[in-house]
Amino acid sequence: MSMRPAFHLAVPVDDLDNARTFYGDALGLREGRSGDHWIDWDLCGHQLVTHLIPGDRVPIGTSEVDGHAVPVPHFGLLLPTEDFHALAERLRAAGAEFAVEPCRRFPGEPAEQWTMFLRDPAGNALEFKAFRDEAQVFAR
Incomplete structure (x- = not known):
């Protein structure tokens, strides 16, 4: 059996209710399986898992x-x-604070691309971008 390539990413969060509000409500991701200490999210066909990790x-x-201070990682x-x-409009309506406001670069x-950066409630940084010409994503 063959699967299409997809990534799996696990990120730490300090509050699962805040993760549900951000990833489910603000970003609009579909929630998958969950347990007492984790939640799976469908990130456009990729598996994003928020793991409860208390502490700093x-x-x-x-x-x-x-000209922008891009959060890393x-x-x-x-x-x-x-x-x-x-x-971007969905996030604005949800009251998201952008580390880098949606802008064209x-x-x-x-x-040429549009990009925006923001942090989830646990401080994990996310970037979303859109290229004018998707064929240029890896162009040199």
Whole structure:
């Protein structure tokens, strides 16, 4: 039996109710299986697992990219442009605070893209982006 490639990512959270509100309500992800200390999420066909890990988190640093302090480490998705803007509006309506507001980068260049960064309630950083031309994602 063959499966399509998908990733599995596990991230620490300090409160599962806050994770449900953020990942389920704000991001609109479908909740999968769960236990007393974890929740599976469908991140566009990829498995994202939030694991309850009480205590302090390792601080997130930043890297200067195109005039923005980009949180590192981070994870996220490449989305179609229409989906990117719909998600940005959904997050604004949910009161999300952006580490980097939705913005267009590299206008007119092959790598032209929309990007936004935010943190979940546990401090994990997420990036969502959309390329004008998806064929340019890995172009050099």
